[in-house]
Amino acid sequence: MHVEASWPGKTPGMQLDRYLLASSQEDFTHNDVWRVLRIQSEFVSGFGALAGIGPAVSVFGSARTSEDNPYYQAAERIGARLAEAGLITITGGGPGIMEAANKGAYEADGVSVGLGIELPFETGLNKWVNKGINFRYFFVRKTIFVKYSQGFIVMPGGFGTLDELFEALTLVQTEKVTGFPIVLFGSEYWGGLVDWLTKVVAEERCISPKDLNLFTVTDDPDEAVDVVISALMDAHSARQAKGL
Template structure:
């Protein structure tokens, strides 16, 4: 039995039939200013918000060049030795030619942004909407505040060539293990993850080696995905060396591929 035009409604990629056919068209609902506002909190509308956050983030960060993300607690105050360490690392990253990206908040994030700005570099903050007020710190040249954690995490991973992890709590641990998991599973090209503070992070390293590794819950080389140090110069040298090694491997891989293509072409040309 053939459907009548009244029994079917096509709205873009959507098809409605029978009782599901809406009483109004999409244009009518768009242009009608009356009615409840709950629609802005529906899942389809959230998809557009998520999309807009990706667009804004990509637009902000697409031309920043080589960058390092610095993580750490928002609760550490100026005057704390860790805060001073964060300033020093932020400055040294700039001197080494890197843009500094943080979560944009206070504490260790502010310290790294401050060090970067005072060194004359580019200082970026990627904030997050929280139940309590936390504005972007005053040492940021460019910043954006996200609604969704997963969009923000994508920006950290996509536009950083290394992670520096200073002492912090649950948020810092979340970012750290997100990065390590992506590296471990090959979802991102291996890049250096440097933890600063041997006394602070030492217990976690011991637990990984003496519990996770012994129980067979991680691979033998997995603990080596993180490097632990107290020395800001060692942080920079570790990142620099890792990037030099990666560039060399990429160059050698390119040479091997080029030689393979040359041999293949020669074999095809040989009668």
């Protein structure tokens, strides 16, 4: 879904995200104006590709999770349950947890979406994606995740997963998005983070104690999906009550 472009000073294989962030201020009048148009085109492509797809849930998690890992199997079950509930599964389109969720949705005859990203160690979308788009810029991709998702289910993962998790928590905390359920799957994996948020961050009053209610922790794939569905139904009822 993207057009290859040759930018002044861009070396072969260099990621555009990296090129953008490495550019000097003096580049603006020469190159950055054109880069803004490139960024705009990615937004347009993303909006166009996913316009009208219907209610969707994003599943995040590590690209390094193997097929024999229980988390892979849980993500597959989550994708299937989402499809059975009439919800679209959106992932980053890569291997590991993302592949598992896409596979579960695909095999349950659901819509399986992949939002890929240009990375040096990942190539292409996994084979279970039946609607996909590739991005060059992380911030564009994250905007598309939030715009077209009604909730996040966050499986064990690394820096990218944590980035997506805290982006969502910040948007909910600041009410940039409302009625947006966030589920952390895997109490053992997320336990240390939750303890730190509770005993350090909240205790230091860097967040409000009520902010700890912005997410739900579970070890049950069915419960993860049920939490999302329940939140979406509550949000729908609230909109109806307001006549929206």
